[in-house]
Amino acid sequence: MKINDFEEKIIDNSFQTINEWWIESTADIHTQDQLIYCVEINGQSFYAGYEQLIVDNYQRIDFIRIVTKTKGESIEETFVTVKDYLDKFIPASSSIADSFYGELTDKEWSKFSQLIEGIEWILKAMDFLETLTINEKQKRATINMKIEIERIVSEMDNNLQRQDYVMVGDLIQYELVTALQNYMLEIQG
Structure with a gap:
């Protein structure tokens, strides 16, 4: 069992022993103001659902490595990922x-449908950024953008129900795309 590349610890694979190690390790991570980036279980990386996976498979686990990042690293990586995503998402949205x-x-x-899935991903990334960001300008921009996206999606839904497809196109092109472009400028500045 490891945290990053430190603290290798050999333990038996009983549920109680693994659970005690997990609780102790995650408490240490929390007190060091770190976040779990991923958990490697038997050499395979998991970014979500790893706790349940450990519970369900503890008897077959030979190795667990918790990979952490600082909040700052996580925020920066998420901003970069969002920017890269929006660089592709915005032109696709116009199309x-x-x-x-x-x-x-x-x-x-x-x-x-893919556009809607992309919007959901953007909103989840913004939730993460809102939770961690301490820069007030970026936090305010993120909160305002979430509110704006949710308003646009609601209007899109209303117009879809009325089968006013031209208005849906206008909302995507002139409101969603413009709002996301402005957000990119705000978080970069």
Whole structure:
């Protein structure tokens, strides 16, 4: 059992022993103001759901390594990831918006579903940033952007129900894309 590349500890793989090690290790991580980035179990990395995986498979686990990052590293990495994602998401959103000005095919509806999944990912990343960010300007920009995205999505839903597809295209093109471009400028500044 390891935390990052330190504190290698050999323990038996009883549930109680692994659980005690886990509680002690995560408490140490918390007191050091660190976050769990991922957990490697038998050489495979898990970014979520690792606790349940350990509980369900503790008898077959030979090795656990907890990889941590500081809050600052996590924030910076998330901002970089969001920026990289938005660099691709914004042009794709414009393309999807264009499809709402004509006849929508199954392929275009599929792309729209992907757009909605992308928005959900962006909102989750913003939740993470809002929780950790101490820079007030970036935190305020993130909170305001979440509110704006949620408003736009609600309006898109209302217009989809009315089958006003031109308005959906306008919301994507002129509100969502513009808001995300402005957010990128705010968090970079």
